[in-house]
Amino acid sequence: MTGERVLIVREGMPANAEETNLGALGLRERQDLQQWILKDPSLLEDGLLIITEEYDQWSAPAGTPVRDRLDLLALDEGGRLVVIELKRAKASTEAHLQAINYAAMVSRVTEDDLARMYARFLSRRGESVSGEDALQRLEQHCDGELDPLLLKQPRIMLVAGAFPTQVTAAAVWLNDMGVDLKLVQFRVWRAEQPAPDQPASAVLTLSTLYPVPGLEDFTIRPARAEKAEAAHRASQRSMGPRAVHKIIDNGLIPVDTPLTFRPYGGNGLVPEGALKAWLDEDPKRGRAVWVEDRNEPLKWEFEPGQYSPTSLAKEIFERVSGVRPGNLNGPRFWIDEEGRDLVEIAGSQADGG
Numbered sequence: 001m002t003g004e005r006v007l008i009v010r011e012g013m014p015a016n017a018e019e020t021n022l023g024a025l026g027l028r029e030r031q032d033l034q035q036w037i038l039k040d041p042s043l044l045e046d047g048l049l050i051i052t053e054e055y056d057q058w059s060a061p062a063g064t065p066v067r068d069r070l071d072l073l074a075l076d077e078g079g080r081l082v083v084i085e086l087k088r089a090k091a092s093t094e095a096h097l098q099a100i101n102y103a104a105m106v107s108r109v110t111e112d113d114l115a116r117m118y119a120r121f122l123s124r125r126g127e128s129v130s131g132e133d134a135l136q137r138l139e140q141h142c143d144g145e146l147d148p149l150l151l152k153q154p155r156i157m158l159v160a161g162a163f164p165t166q167v168t169a170a171a172v173w174l175n176d177m178g179v180d181l182k183l184v185q186f187r188v189w190r191a192e193q194p195a196p197d198q199p200a201s202a203v204l205t206l207s208t209l210y211p212v213p214g215l216e217d218f219t220i221r222p223a224r225a226e227k228a229e230a231a232h233r234a235s236q237r238s239m240g241p242r243a244v245h246k247i248i249d250n251g252l253i254p255v256d257t258p259l260t261f262r263p264y265g266g267n268g269l270v271p272e273g274a275l276k277a278w279l280d281e282d283p284k285r286g287r288a289v290w291v292e293d294r295n296e297p298l299k300w301e302f303e304p305g306q307y308s309p310t311s312l313a314k315e316i317f318e319r320v321s322g323v324r325p326g327n328l329n330g331p332r333f334w335i336d337e338e339g340r341d342l343v344e345i346a347g348s349q350a351d352g353g
Contacts, residue, residue: 006189006203017189017203021161022088025188025202029088030054033159033186034071037086043206044084044157044184047077047242049141052117058105070102073117077242079142079150080180081106081114087160095158096170096181103154103179111146114138140295144311147326155180161187163209171210183209243331243346244297244309252345253290257336259298261286261316264332264341270321278320285319288312288334298334309334309342 007014022033034053041048056069072084083106085099109117115135122129129137139145156179158167163183174181189203247253263275279286284301291299296306300315307315310330318324331342340348 006205008191008201008203015191017191020188020190020202022188025190027088029086033086033088037072037084037159041074044159045076045082045182048074048082049076049138050074050121051081051114051138052121055117068098068101068105070106073106075114075138075141076155077142079145079147081109081151081154082157083154084157084159087158089160090162091158091160091164091167093164093166095160095163096156096167096174099156099158099181100174100179103156106154107152109151111135111138111148111151114146114151140308143330144308145314149326153180155182157182157184159184159186161185168210175211182211185209243342245294246346247342248292248294248297252348253336255290255292257290259288259290259334259336259342261288261313261333262335262341264329269317269325275317275320279316285316 006017006019008017009015022028027033037043038050038053041050051073052070053072054069055073058068070083071086074082074084076082083099083102085095085102087095112131112135115131115138118138119129119131119134122134158171158181160183162185163171168183171181171183184206185208186204186206189205191201191203261279263272282302287301288298288307289301291297291306293306296308296311298307298309298312299305300307300312308330310328313328313330313333314325317328329343331346333341335341336345
């Protein structure tokens, strides 16, 4: 227990809440805590898409089944897999080791593996989809494409009522070494009964224990090159869905607004002259209109079809060079008539614009 107090305001007066645990309230890890997260993954983090639960279909190189059971596997908006391990009470001193084992196994999965996992997960929840449709949903969640490098660098998230010193110390060191491990602590409080004939109410709080929110740059040292590249790619990719969702949620771009492709940041993906020549050959190649779609908000004027900002930018570069880029900050390539790109338009809401 910590020194934090939780009070519930009733009839203008605060009433004390006593800290307790899930077991004392008759709540369980799999049937309750896990189901809450399945229904609302944002309890842990915004932008998580659950791919599967209770997954145990692993096998050793010789084909021998490995019956370790992963609680939850998710995909974040940056395109990284997230191994989520849940503990109803205090985590064991070896909880991080179990999660690392799962992350190692998850790092070997392919796009097709993920599509099959997700399709089976949806089927168990009453929604029948093909593997192809499941893969498309996964791609749409992270701005149009799954990046093989990011899939090899899964994140780890431990969720528990408390963490022993061994786990918190390991989390700090593993993050220093480039392993993205996040500790989420939940606490349960039981409020005093408002009246003798009324049941006591319970309060659940969740907080990121590590990395300390807002202090990641100070508490996590720079990782090795490949880890840093994965983190950079994930950060860039997550900007796409976030910008699109913010624009749609706040009505910042009217439907059918024209947008223009603008080569951004001296990317060096193709010779500037070749790109300009290809765009000038038919002005429609560099134009799109905004549509009300959270996954594919751009309708290309050059050919029928809808795209995410990143996938259409990649399509244009591939048409010019014959090679599809692996990593782009797509929203930066599309500007309105005032010259604002999608990231700037999305940020205008926070700036009061």
